[in-house]
Amino acid sequence: MLKGHLDAIVLAALEAGPAHGYAIIETIKSRSAGAFDxxxxxxxxxxxxxxQAGLLSSAWTPPPGGRRRRVYSLTKAGTAALAEKRKAWGRFSQAVQTSLGGGRAWPA
Amino acid sequence: MLKGHLDAIVLAALEAGPAHGYAIIETIKSRSAGAFDxxxxxxxxxxxxxxQAGLLSSAWTPPPGGRRRRVYSLTKAGTAALAEKRKAWGRFSQAVQTSLGGGRAWPA
DNA sequence: ATCCATACCTAGCATAACTAGGTATAGAGC
DNA sequence: GCTCTATACCTAGTTATGCTAGGTATGGAT
Incomplete structure (x- = not known):
């Protein structure tokens, strides 16, 4: 379970540039060192x-000669949403960290 | 939304000693600086x-003279589960952190 | 020619957490 | 005495989220 943070992770995977679904899955897997497969x-x-929410736009790559792919890009709203979601993650993880107790935020 | 980490947070709130439901809510709120109300x-x-899962046990405080309260305690299994959930949180948050990119774990 | 990896999609299910109600007691203020 | 608030517990039903489990199709390797 991605626990509600999937959207942020997908948006982040597209931050470097447009990509299609299958590639996004690969990006997420490699970025998370296999944790998110x-x-x-x-x-x-x-x-x-x-x-649908307007955070991504998509276009089909021209199928003649190649395999069909739907390529997604971040919209302006998507970029803004990503920034907000990153902040929300920071607040959330901080709150969990202190709630779980046991001190320091990140074990070295 | 607590996003699947509620169990860990509840168990952690009981680590210091038994408490009843209402008090647990207060503990979580204060520990998270109000984020988890x-x-x-x-x-x-x-x-x-x-x-039900055997991670907590409960007992009613004797009602004569006082308000009824159901006091929960961590069982041995609960303590073990908490330790495991802490580790899982560490792995999960690390994976989200790197997936969200943007470098450093915690903005100073 | 067959198989696997790529590439897309959806219906339906399980679970989690919340909303929105309900019950009841103790104490404070009038 | 009466009312209001905080305390204290509970549950049914809704919603969102992510997954399972299926389906379709193409390109390249064997």
């Missing part, structure tokens, strides 16, 4: 949701 | 779930 059934609906 | 409808079912 997300099934397609998780990611594709999320992409649709994010596009 | 949980409705009772969130916490009570969680307590029941955790007791």
């Amino acid at each position: 997300l099934p397609e059934g998780t990611v594709y609906p999320a992409l649709h949701r994010l596009e | 949980l409705p009772e409808g969130t916490v009570y079912p969680a307590l029941h779930r955790l007791e």
